[in-house]
Amino acid sequence: MPLDDNLALYDDVGHLxxxxxxxxxxxxxxxxGDATFEEIVADLASSHAGDIDEITQDVWLTVRxxxxxxxxxxxxxxxGRAAGPA
Amino acid sequence: xxxxxxxxAFRTPTLNGLSYRFAVRCHDVRLGRYVQSFLEGLQESGAGxxxxxxxxYSLTVxxxxxxxxxxxxxxxxxxxRRSDAVEWxxxxxxxxxAQAGRDHLLFHAAGLQDGDAGVLVPGASxxxxxxxxxxxxxxxxxxxxxxxxxxELDRGRLLxxxxxxxxxxxxxxxxxDMRAPAIGADDPGADEDxxxxxxxxxxxxxxxxxxxxxxxVPRFESGHVTQLKPLSETEAFVTLAVNAVNFVEHGTxxxxxxxxxxxxxxxxxxxxxxxxxAVEAVRRLMAGVPTRRDLSQxxxxxx
Numbered sequence: 001m002p003l004d005d006n007l008a009l010y011d012d013v014g015h016l017x018x019x020x021x022x023x024x025x026x027x028x029x030x031x032x033g034d035a036t037f038e039e040i041v042a043d044l045a046s047s048h049a050g051d052i053d054e055i056t057q058d059v060w061l062t063v064r065x066x067x068x069x070x071x072x073x074x075x076x077x078x079x080g081r082a083a084g085p086a
Numbered sequence: 087x088x089x090x091x092x093x094x095a096f097r098t099p100t101l102n103g104l105s106y107r108f109a110v111r112c113h114d115v116r117l118g119r120y121v122q123s124f125l126e127g128l129q130e131s132g133a134g135x136x137x138x139x140x141x142x143y144s145l146t147v148x149x150x151x152x153x154x155x156x157x158x159x160x161x162x163x164x165x166x167r168r169s170d171a172v173e174w175x176x177x178x179x180x181x182x183x184a185q186a187g188r189d190h191l192l193f194h195a196a197g198l199q200d201g202d203a204g205v206l207v208p209g210a211s212x213x214x215x216x217x218x219x220x221x222x223x224x225x226x227x228x229x230x231x232x233x234x235x236x237x238e239l240d241r242g243r244l245l246x247x248x249x250x251x252x253x254x255x256x257x258x259x260x261x262x263d264m265r266a267p268a269i270g271a272d273d274p275g276a277d278e279d280x281x282x283x284x285x286x287x288x289x290x291x292x293x294x295x296x297x298x299x300x301x302x303v304p305r306f307e308s309g310h311v312t313q314l315k316p317l318s319e320t321e322a323f324v325t326l327a328v329n330a331v332n333f334v335e336h337g338t339x340x341x342x343x344x345x346x347x348x349x350x351x352x353x354x355x356x357x358x359x360x361x362x363x364a365v366e367a368v369r370r371l372m373a374g375v376p377t378r379r380d381l382s383q384x385x386x387x388x389x
Contacts, residue, residue, distance in 0.1 A: 003318075003320045003348065004319045012338055015337070017327055017333070017341060019320065
């Protein structure tokens with residue numbers, strides 16, 4: 001659920017309450033199972049000012065962290081697609 | 087009347103703590119009335135008054151004057167003073183009410199009611215919930231609880247659990263006018279915790295189910311200027327989640343209810359050292375009087 005510019009997620013399986021800041025929430029929202037990693041970076045870069053390399057690294061780190069938390073499936077490297085919500 | 091009631095000289099009416107229905111009985115009428123005076127706020131009204139009692143607390147006084155506190159045949163405590171017996175009773179009732187109320191989202195929080203609107207005061211022990219609750223009751227707010235609040239998940243209402251207010255020794259001075267005179271060694275001393283009765287009998291009315299409008303997160307800090315600071319939805323959400331007793335049990339539904347609560351309510355942090363100033367700050371918030379200037383600057387002077 002949205003809280004200010006943040007997003008609160010509750011994982012019923014792991015009983016985790018996760019608060020995503022605005023940047024992480026934007027990345028999570030893009031992880032719909034269809035968009036590739038490059039498409040996610042391009043989408044965010046178009047709406048957020050910043051160096052493209054930094055955005056790429058931030059998105060990568062965020063997706064990895066979301067995967068560790070079980071909020072998204074692991075990046076499907078063979079298809080280059082960021083799998084959707086877990 | 088329950089089994090064996092004819093042998094007891096005194097019993098309370100049916101009492102209710104978040105659907106935990108119980109009554110207290112004893113052979114000593116004076117003791118019974120003393121105990122009942124503290125539990126007045128939990129008295130059932132209307133149809134509930136005739137509801138069957140699910141649990142019995144029995145108090146028996148030995149020849150030496152000690153009091154055995156027994157619940158449904160199980161001894162809970164052997165108290166030397168009547169005030170200790172009441173403390174043991176309240177402790178067990180708290181435990182049982184928290185268990186009985188688990189269908190709701192429960193908080194370590196005080197609750198008050200002003201008109202139709204509720205005020206939720208979450209916080210850990212020592213934050214000042216009970217003292218602030220007592221001060222607001224003195225100022226005319228209706229009392230819901232000082233320690234355990236239930237939030238209905240479906241209707242978003244606060245439900246009262248009107249146990250006696252537990253006051254710590256540090257707050258005795260500011261609440262002295264609300265305390266009945268101690269009678270000898272049977273009542274708590276000046277350096278002990280004590281219980282403040284609530285209910286119509288002592289003109290401290292108990293409120294009813296109400297939708298919260300204000301969340302106040304108190305923090306007592308000696309000598310600090312009374313200060314209100316707006317909380318973001320995120321800050322309020324995290325504070326309430328931390329103070330939720332059974333958040334995990336309610337999972338997504340609980341998180342959703344919390345989210346609805348913080349988006350609907352005005353949420354503030356209250357740093358206080360002067361109870362009267364703190365009460366006035368809350369009272370003005372409920373009246374919709376203060377401006378952002380009041381919220382960003384101290385609303386009073388400490389000392």
